[in-house]
Amino acid sequence: MFEEITQKFELLFKKIRGQAKITESNIAETMREVRRVMLEADVNYKVVKDFTEKVQQKALGQEVLRSITPGQMLIKIIYDELVNLMGSTRADIKFSPNPPTVIMIVGLQGSGKTTFCAKLANHLKHKGRHPLLVAADIYRPAAIEQLKQLGEQIQVPVFSMDSGVDAVQIAVNSVDFARKNYRDVVIIDTAGRMHIDEEMMREVERIKEAVKPHEILFVVDSMTGQEAVNVAKEFNDRLNFDGVVLTKLDGDARGGAALSIKAVVNKPIKFVSIGEKLDALEPFYPDRMASRILGMGDIVTLVEKAQKQVDEEKAKKLEEKLKKNQFTLEDFRDQIREIRKMGPLRELLSMIPGIGSALRNIDIDEKQLVKLEAIINSMTPEERRKPQIINASRKRRIAMGSGTTVQDVNMLLKQFEEMQKLIKQLNRGRFKGFKLPL
Amino acid sequence: MGILDKLSLKKIKDGLTRTRNDLLGKILNLFGTTRAIDANFFTNLEEILISADVGVDMTDKIISNLKERLKIERINEVNDVLTILKDELYKILKSTCDSKDLDPFLIPEGVKPFVIMIVGVNGVGKTTTIGKLAYNYKSRGKKVLIGAADTFRAAANEQLEIWAERAGVDIIQQQKGADPGAVVFDTLKSAVARNIDVVLVDTAGRLHTKTNLMEELKKVKKVMQKVIPEAPHEVWLVLDATTGQNSIQQARQFKQAVGVTGLIITKLDGTAKGGVVFAIANELKIPVKFIGVGEDIDDLQPFDPEVFVDALLKT
Numbered sequence: 001m002f003e004e005i006t007q008k009f010e011l012l013f014k015k016i017r018g019q020a021k022i023t024e025s026n027i028a029e030t031m032r033e034v035r036r037v038m039l040e041a042d043v044n045y046k047v048v049k050d051f052t053e054k055v056q057q058k059a060l061g062q063e064v065l066r067s068i069t070p071g072q073m074l075i076k077i078i079y080d081e082l083v084n085l086m087g088s089t090r091a092d093i094k095f096s097p098n099p100p101t102v103i104m105i106v107g108l109q110g111s112g113k114t115t116f117c118a119k120l121a122n123h124l125k126h127k128g129r130h131p132l133l134v135a136a137d138i139y140r141p142a143a144i145e146q147l148k149q150l151g152e153q154i155q156v157p158v159f160s161m162d163s164g165v166d167a168v169q170i171a172v173n174s175v176d177f178a179r180k181n182y183r184d185v186v187i188i189d190t191a192g193r194m195h196i197d198e199e200m201m202r203e204v205e206r207i208k209e210a211v212k213p214h215e216i217l218f219v220v221d222s223m224t225g226q227e228a229v230n231v232a233k234e235f236n237d238r239l240n241f242d243g244v245v246l247t248k249l250d251g252d253a254r255g256g257a258a259l260s261i262k263a264v265v266n267k268p269i270k271f272v273s274i275g276e277k278l279d280a281l282e283p284f285y286p287d288r289m290a291s292r293i294l295g296m297g298d299i300v301t302l303v304e305k306a307q308k309q310v311d312e313e314k315a316k317k318l319e320e321k322l323k324k325n326q327f328t329l330e331d332f333r334d335q336i337r338e339i340r341k342m343g344p345l346r347e348l349l350s351m352i353p354g355i356g357s358a359l360r361n362i363d364i365d366e367k368q369l370v371k372l373e374a375i376i377n378s379m380t381p382e383e384r385r386k387p388q389i390i391n392a393s394r395k396r397r398i399a400m401g402s403g404t405t406v407q408d409v410n411m412l413l414k415q416f417e418e419m420q421k422l423i424k425q426l427n428r429g430r431f432k433g434f435k436l437p438l
Numbered sequence: 439m440g441i442l443d444k445l446s447l448k449k450i451k452d453g454l455t456r457t458r459n460d461l462l463g464k465i466l467n468l469f470g471t472t473r474a475i476d477a478n479f480f481t482n483l484e485e486i487l488i489s490a491d492v493g494v495d496m497t498d499k500i501i502s503n504l505k506e507r508l509k510i511e512r513i514n515e516v517n518d519v520l521t522i523l524k525d526e527l528y529k530i531l532k533s534t535c536d537s538k539d540l541d542p543f544l545i546p547e548g549v550k551p552f553v554i555m556i557v558g559v560n561g562v563g564k565t566t567t568i569g570k571l572a573y574n575y576k577s578r579g580k581k582v583l584i585g586a587a588d589t590f591r592a593a594a595n596e597q598l599e600i601w602a603e604r605a606g607v608d609i610i611q612q613q614k615g616a617d618p619g620a621v622v623f624d625t626l627k628s629a630v631a632r633n634i635d636v637v638l639v640d641t642a643g644r645l646h647t648k649t650n651l652m653e654e655l656k657k658v659k660k661v662m663q664k665v666i667p668e669a670p671h672e673v674w675l676v677l678d679a680t681t682g683q684n685s686i687q688q689a690r691q692f693k694q695a696v697g698v699t700g701l702i703i704t705k706l707d708g709t710a711k712g713g714v715v716f717a718i719a720n721e722l723k724i725p726v727k728f729i730g731v732g733e734d735i736d737d738l739q740p741f742d743p744e745v746f747v748d749a750l751l752k753t
Contacts, residue, residue: 039494042682045485109705109733110561110678139733141600146593149614153592194708221561225491225682227710248560251645253684276560276590367650 031056034078043256044229047085047263055081085259086286087268094242096214099184100132102175104211106204106239107219108231109192112247114143116219116273117189118150119281124185125156132183134174135160136167136207137191147189154278157183167191167203171211188213195234205238216241217270220257222249228257229264236265243270246284250274262286327423329384332416333376336369371404375412378402387413475514480505483523492713493683496720500526524747530716531743534725542700542727542740543574545636546671551583551629553637553662553669556702557655557692558676560643563704565594567676567730568640569601570738576605580635585625586611587618587658588642598640604735608632618642618654619661626665639670646691659696674700674727679712689718698722703741704730 031052038048058077095101103120105113114137121131133151135158137143144160151158159174171188178186190207193200208216218241220228235241244265246258249272258269269284320326376384378401383390390398395409402409480501487497500523507522508514545552554571558564568584575582584602586609588594595611602609610625622639629637641658644651662669675698677685692698703712706729715726726741 036494039488040683042491042684045489108680108708110563112561140597142593142595142597145596146591149592194705196709221678221681223559223678223681223684225680225710225714226489227491227680227708228682230709231680248645250647251559251684252647252687254682257682 028056031059038256038259041254041256041259042223042225042228044226044260044264047229047260050263051081051085082259083287086262092283093215093270095185100175100178100186101184101215102186102188102211102213103215103217104171104188104190104207104213105217105219105245106190106235106241107192107245108194108221109140111192111219111221112273113137113192113219114146114150114189115276115278116217116245116247116271116281117147117187118154118156118278119273120271121151121156121185121187122154122278123281125154129185130183131156131185131187132174132178132181133158134171134186134188136170136174136188138163138165138167138170139191143189143191150278157181168206168210171207175211186211195231201234201238208239215243217243217245218267219245219247220261221253222246222255222258222272223251223253224257229260232261232265236267241265241267243268245269245271245273247273327420329376329379329387329416330381332419333373333384336373336376371402371408372412372415374402375399375404375409387416475508475516475519487713490711490713491682493686493717496713496717499720500530500716527716527747528743530719531726531746534719534723543578545580549668549671551626551634551637551666552671553626553629553639553666554672554674555639555641555659555662555670555696556674556676557641557696557698558643559645559688560591562643562676562678562681563730564588564643564676565597565601565640566733567702567704567728567738568598568638569605570730570735571638571728572602572605572607573735574738575636575638576607581633582607582636582638583625583629583632583634584609585622585637585639587621587625588640589614589616589618589621590642594640594642601735618658622658622661623665626662626669630665637669646688646695652691652695655692655696672699673697674702675724676702676704677712677714679703679706679710680708681714683714683717685714686717686721689722689724693722693724698724700725700727702726702728702730702738707731707737 034055035048035052038051039045043051055077058081093101093103105117105120107113117133121133124131133147133156135144135147137147148158148160159170159177161170161173167190174188175186178184188207188211190204191200193204195201216239218232218235218239220232224231232244244258244261244267246255246269249255261267262269269286272282272284274282375398378398379390383394383398390409390413392406395406398404398409399406483504484497484501487500488494492500503526504519504523507526508519511522513519513522556564556568556571565588572582572584582605584598584607586595586598588598589612592614595614598611599609610621610628612621612624618641625637625639628634639658639662641655642651644655646652659670659673673692673696675689675692677688681688689698689701701715701718701724703715703726706712712729718724719726726743726746728738729741729746731737731739
């Protein structure tokens with residue numbers, strides 16, 4: 001996630017870090033690069049312009065001159081500005097004191113509304129609510145069927161009506177239905193529509209007038225280009241929505257759209273949607289996202305995610321080991337196992353400061369993990385603890401035992417070595433002010 | 439205009455009206471307000487191109503080529519500059535295809551069934567596009583069969599069924615969660631047995647970063663080759679015009695995995711400009727075959743570089 005923009009900024013900072021002093025001219029160069037990085041990341045042209053102007057002003061001001069390391073100061077300014085741009089506090093869904101709380105989901109075609117509705121319902125269900133999904137997309141072939149199937153998967157009832165009933169009526173009836181059947185949250189899945197489609201935009205306005213939703217969420221694909229701003233603006237002008245949902249963040253989209261939408265409509269990004277599994281929904285934390293973009297890693301998310309599934313004691317032991325640089329192949333194997341439980345590895349690793357960039361060149365393939373595990377399993381306990389004793393003949397044996405090749409074994413050892421190096425770097429406090437995540 | 443009758447030309451232009459108005463408005467503004475071709479002129483031009491999702495690198499390239507030519511050809515008339523700019527844009531798009539395949543619906547003689555695999559990330563409009571393609575081939579008198587190899591997404595089958603019905607063509611499908619390879623195998627076998635002209639294979643949307651899903655796609659392709667060694671004859675990648683620079687990455691990854699032979703740009707009826715096409719054409723030399731300009735079954739149009747650029751920049 002946000003991998004490419006992160007990578008670019010990392011490169012940028014490496015450049016700046018090497019310099020003793022920030023001068024007006026090298027700030028100009030950096031600013032040009034920041035501008036470029038952001039434009040390539042699909043941040044809106046005008047937003048980029050504002051952003052670079054603001055950062056430049058601050059960087060050239062006294063704050064920087066007084067700081068000890070100008071490079072760090074600049075990173076902080078950019079970070080702060082990015083946080084500002086994306087909204088400085090996180091926002092949750094506001095529930096009505098008189099249930100049902102009505103939530104309306106809107107957006108362009110193919111932005112991921114229906115999948116998000118199911119994820120949100122699932123999320124609320126796990127929080128003890130009783131959601132009702134409403135199929136109000138009467139246009140796209142099989143959209144209602146899709147929501148029904150998703151509802152079945154997460155065991156949340158889906159309200160739909162026979163074809164011929166218009167979307168406004170469906171929405172109105174669904175709220176009645178929810179009231180009578182003690183469902184306390186109504187999630188209305190509306191049809192995807194182009195923001196310039198007058199007729200369709202009027203329909204969604206009518207739904208809003210009819211059911212007066214407590215919350216309107218605008219769903220947007222994180223891969224969206226320069227138009228994100230116009231689309232969001234039009235939806236906002238029409239509906240005055242309450243928040244934004246960013247979808248498909250598990251790709252390598254640079255996600256600039258997220259930054260610019262916030263800047264233009266001034267509405268918080270409330271959720272991010274990662275992956276196609278129905279439990280892959282996360283709240284949006286602007287500060288974390290900013291640090292992620294800047295290559296500082298998303299420490300808090302990682303910790304939360306890890307806590308769900310990793311045995312705490314194990315983590316503690318690992319922390320000790322990490323601190324003493326005693327991370328062995330056995331721990332590596334444990335980690336592989338835990339990580340495979342947790343979800344896409346690349347996504348997870350990219351949250352650890354520094355690791356995201358260091359592992360970028362190593363192809364992380366889920367199948368590869370099975371192979372890695374097999375190789376480690378074929379080692380003797382001693383070999384796992386002291387990989388340096390693994391000589392050519394041992395390598396051959398391990399390769400035979402795990403059904404792999406000596407090259408594979410070499411690759412694993414090399415990867416492990418890189419990991420150890422990274423851990424050492426982390427322990428040396430390359431990222432001052434940021435705590436070790438584990 | 440070759441196969442393009444006046445009606446469909448109008449349709450493309452209608453679809454691109456918003457695009458044209460935006461860009462044209464800006465360009466006219468640009469040419470109107472700045473009499474002299476100066477640095478300011480190029481800054482404005484840069485904004486226009488970047489705002490159209492052309493991308494920073496491509497924009498730089500276009501502008502520097504333009505500057506070069508203006509210098510060599512000693513041009514400083516505003517109108518001539520526009521002509522050169524258009525020419526530069528055509529050149530990029532035309533570098534991917536020769537004029538003889540202007541009609542992308544044309545099927546080479548003697549190839550039967552002609553197998554087309556449709557790929558893309560989630561939500562770009564693959565299934566809708568298949569419906570439109572089926573309708574077009576059918577109206578050209580071809581026997582069409584659809585293979586529903588998106589066995590993952592909820593109700594994908596039902597959606598495709600409705601499109602097949604609208605187009606009046608047959609569809610081969612299995613239950614949800616089935617192996618897409620098996621569906622494709624069935625589809626091709628049946629296409630051969632039923633003397634089908636065109637097979638359209640719908641695949642599940644997948645983010646190009648998901649290694650395992652990209653592997654699955656390669657497998658689907660291999661399964662096709664077991665039935666028909668040359669299949670798929672075409673692999674078309676569907677791109678959403680609303681997507682920004684990530685489209686380049688999608689094109690790279692899908693090309694690497696399954697050898698994309700053509701692009702279909704959807705949702706050009708919105709305000710998105712689809713300028714990223716230039717970078718893809720420049721780097722990957724993949725031609726754009728069609729554009730999607732609406733949700734109706736006949737809203738798919740052959741792509742023509744000149745019409746496209748003309749519609750974007752027409753004075």
